[in-house]
Amino acid sequence: MATVPVLIEDWQYECCGDPFKIGDRVTWQLYYFTNPAVIVSPPERMRLSLGVEAIPDSPGAHLSSGELHVFWPDPSMKDGLVEISGVLHEERHSEPVVPKTTGSVERIRLISMRHRNDPGTPVWHRIPGTEAFTELWESGLRADAPAEPEEGRWGIGMLVDLEVSLR
Template identity: 30%
Template sequence: MALWKVMYAGWEMECCGDPFSVGDEVSWPLSLREPEPADTDLSTVEGPVERRDVEMEGICWVIRSGSLSALWPGEVPAGKAVDTNPVRLTGLLEVDRHGPGPRELPPTTGTVRRIQLVTSGYRFDPAEAAYERVPGARWLREVPTCPKWFDSRAPYGKRAPAAGDHYRSESGVLVDLEIADG
């Protein structure tokens, strides 16, 4: 058995998810997303890749490691694009019900061993006219069950955001998912 960290974004749960509890068996389509500066809990997956041409989405890759299957939307390292060549990719494993090709990907099945509610810090960036996640501003709280709804509203009401405005928001759950090795 292998234990993997999987992020389940709040918006994914609110849209199409079913709440789950510690000890439940779940089956999810997963993506291994290229890491961003604010990402933590990255996974390194090593195994063969398969090329997928997804209608209207272009080329994607599926990497497999034991019973784990994950979509990799990025580039595969040069010289490693043959199905039989194992590759080593590092990124954030996340539940992906809306990305390129999740309906074509066999879901990964495992047992939930731990659930942590993720609260992230955001700061308004006037150059982007949007709130950006602040690297390192993240808090985890262990919970027995994943909520269906998350507190993600900005606290500034109807006024326009100003440079430097910041807030904390529940952004999803981090799951320890136990998956069979083979």
């Protein structure tokens, strides 16, 4: 068994997320993106060695080990074994191209980050390393703010520790 961090972004959950709580078994479509610094700092990231398999008629690849199945939309390789670092993302708005992953929810944290504004524009960017967490027993995005109110800080979703079998 392994525990992997899964980010459920607020807009994905608010749109069509199903409630869950610690101890529940869930089945999710997972994605891996190669730029983990945009989301969470190193202490929250996982490192895994996974098999990589090309997907016919797709630019992406299938990462897998045991019951863990992940779509990698921008792979650096299409066959063999790769070590990945970061967090996985739950995806609800695209057709599954790899099997979904089933696992047990071990921990749920509401996550917020500071954001900075491009002066003179409506564009905001996440500031890596500014995460703040609030422990939750069940899913939800309406918990108390995880930090003192400050300009440019808002929630981005939940970070879930998901236990899966890798054999």
